Amino acid sequence: xxxxxxxxxxxxxxxxxxxxxxxxxxxxxxxxxxxxxxxxxxxxxxxxxxxxxxxxxxxxxxxxxxxxxxxxxxxxxxxxxxxxxxxxxxxxxxxxxxxxxxxxxxxxxxxxxxxxxxxxxxxxxxxxxxxxxxxxxxxxxxxxxxxxxxxxxxxxxxxxxxxxxxxxxxxxxxxxxxxxxxxxxxxxxxxxxxxxxxxxxxxxxxxxxxxxxxxxxxxxxxxxxxxxxxxxxxxxxxxxxxxxxxxxxxxxxxxxxxxxxxxxxxxxxx
Amino acid sequence: xxxxxxxxxxxxxxxxxxxxxxxxxxxxxxxxxxxxxxxxxxxxxxxxxxxxxxxxxxxxxxxxxxxxxxxxxxxxxxxxxxxxxxxxxxxxxxxxxxxxxxxxxxxxxxxxxxxxxxxxxxxxxxxxxxxxxxxxxxxxxxxxxxxxxxxxxxxxxxxxxxxxxxxxxxxxxxxxxxxxxxxxxxxxxxxxxxxxxxxxxxxxxxxxxxxxxxxxxxxxxxxxxxxxxxxxxxxxxxxxxxxxxxxxxxxxxxxxxxxxxxxxxxxxxxxxxxxxxxxxxxxxxxxxxx
Numbered sequence: 001x002x003x004x005x006x007x008x009x010x011x012x013x014x015x016x017x018x019x020x021x022x023x024x025x026x027x028x029x030x031x032x033x034x035x036x037x038x039x040x041x042x043x044x045x046x047x048x049x050x051x052x053x054x055x056x057x058x059x060x061x062x063x064x065x066x067x068x069x070x071x072x073x074x075x076x077x078x079x080x081x082x083x084x085x086x087x088x089x090x091x092x093x094x095x096x097x098x099x100x101x102x103x104x105x106x107x108x109x110x111x112x113x114x115x116x117x118x119x120x121x122x123x124x125x126x127x128x129x130x131x132x133x134x135x136x137x138x139x140x141x142x143x144x145x146x147x148x149x150x151x152x153x154x155x156x157x158x159x160x161x162x163x164x165x166x167x168x169x170x171x172x173x174x175x176x177x178x179x180x181x182x183x184x185x186x187x188x189x190x191x192x193x194x195x196x197x198x199x200x201x202x203x204x205x206x207x208x209x210x211x212x213x214x215x216x217x218x219x220x221x222x223x224x225x226x227x228x229x230x231x232x233x234x235x236x237x238x239x240x241x242x243x244x245x246x247x248x249x250x251x252x253x254x255x256x257x258x259x260x261x262x263x264x265x266x267x268x269x270x
Numbered sequence: 271x272x273x274x275x276x277x278x279x280x281x282x283x284x285x286x287x288x289x290x291x292x293x294x295x296x297x298x299x300x301x302x303x304x305x306x307x308x309x310x311x312x313x314x315x316x317x318x319x320x321x322x323x324x325x326x327x328x329x330x331x332x333x334x335x336x337x338x339x340x341x342x343x344x345x346x347x348x349x350x351x352x353x354x355x356x357x358x359x360x361x362x363x364x365x366x367x368x369x370x371x372x373x374x375x376x377x378x379x380x381x382x383x384x385x386x387x388x389x390x391x392x393x394x395x396x397x398x399x400x401x402x403x404x405x406x407x408x409x410x411x412x413x414x415x416x417x418x419x420x421x422x423x424x425x426x427x428x429x430x431x432x433x434x435x436x437x438x439x440x441x442x443x444x445x446x447x448x449x450x451x452x453x454x455x456x457x458x459x460x461x462x463x464x465x466x467x468x469x470x471x472x473x474x475x476x477x478x479x480x481x482x483x484x485x486x487x488x489x490x491x492x493x494x495x496x497x498x499x500x501x502x503x504x505x506x507x508x509x510x511x512x513x514x515x516x517x518x519x520x521x522x523x524x525x526x527x528x529x530x531x532x533x534x535x536x537x538x539x540x541x542x543x544x545x546x547x548x549x550x551x552x553x554x555x556x557x558x559x560x
Contacts, residue, residue, distance in 0.1 A: 022346055024476035048348035058339030062280055074273035075347045 003145075003158045005172040005189075007165050007259045013181035014161035015055065018126050021159075022052055035121070048077065050122035051115035055130060057107045061100035065093050065110055069117070076118040083147055087113045090143050105132045112144050123148055124159045129167065137167060145171055165256040172255060177262045185258075185266050193252035196265060197233035201225050201240050202247040212236055216264055228253075230265060274349070278331070278361040285330035286365045289323030293369050296320075297376040317400065320373060324401040325425050327366055328408020331358040332471075333418040341416070342476045351472050366401055373397065395453075403429050403456045406463030413470035420525065427532050432459055434539045 019025040023039040073079040091109040129137040176186040216228040296316040304312025335341040411421035440451040
């Protein structure tokens, strides 16, 4: 399974990108391909291979949970009843309950069940955990993604648009940071963790101004300093060791830190 | 039964029930003498009520989806948009035919003595035309505006406005020609409305026709005022609140002003075009609604 994340600030264009993938919006310029197909010309072929969970989930209020799932199943060539039963049980959703009586979290859970049961090749999630409490959020990530992955791990891709990068970090193999509708930074998550490092250093006495050529950013506060490195952490560590620090630590940036610092990282990318 | 068809039936059920009630109730509550002959007020009321019902049926298939927030959900499903259109049209058309049947059956039971075959065909023709016009209007307006309130007003206003605007073409012709002309206008409007609605659905995006918020043109100076920090110190909360409210509702205000103009236009043209006391043809009697 491959997980792809699209972090971006509010208004960056994450939802717009997703809607373009689904032919719910037409791009002003450029071309778009999903599974090598044009979503505008081969809309049904594209949509039958993916499932989408929008940020604001709405259902027909007169339908029960069971009716809603039957309705969605009617559009699909395949529907995994075992996964449906398992997820209904895990989420504690009553199939005879009307959707109008569901809470926001339960509606999202129902939308996720409807998205996973057809076993699509691509699962598109737009802010799937917004509005959910931390327990449900964690459960959602573990349960839903687990259920999705278990069916056919080799041919499953999850495309997540989210602000909560830290919660999805373990699932993201590749990410694309979007800024004002454009790709700011795209790379495999492991490569990013390998490349972008954060070095923390503490000296016995304030060292004066640190001169570290090649560092992306140096934040100095008295005896302590934090340095951002872009693929040159070893060289910077050597330079710092030469100054005999009291403590020296180097760790990979988390995806959230990469996202927060993305402008600095891309400006100085080698 | 197919889940999509079942959903569609349930979706338009409230509108269909209202349409049936609107079509049938006046027939039973208005005195029989008032119902026979289109020149009578009772017949006109029954006609308007039926038109309103047909319009509700036209607004329901897409208006309900927009109102419930399920339109995007529907478009996101792996189903051909032509199929969505077909299912919605078939279900709504069957609903409309059932309403027409309900109206016809009510008339048959209420009026013991049937009028001539010519009069019956006349009534069927008028009702069919009204149904088609109101239904098509409801469809294209909801798909264009994605707002039932705006769609309702345009569905109500567009046909009378069109009839009024084109009435000059046959003002010196006989009643029959005027009727045929008016019917032609409504037929063209209805067919064009259906084609437009279909096109709007096939090309529908997850946004209204404006693609966002309507704004006053910048050259009119609305919303383009920039203030320096020196001005922000002025405390004028009432003015700021009023300006905010005005700006918040400016699209509604613009639409309202447009509607008012249309109303006034219809009133003025009606006064100029024909004498209200004079017996009118059934089609022109529709203008009395306004």
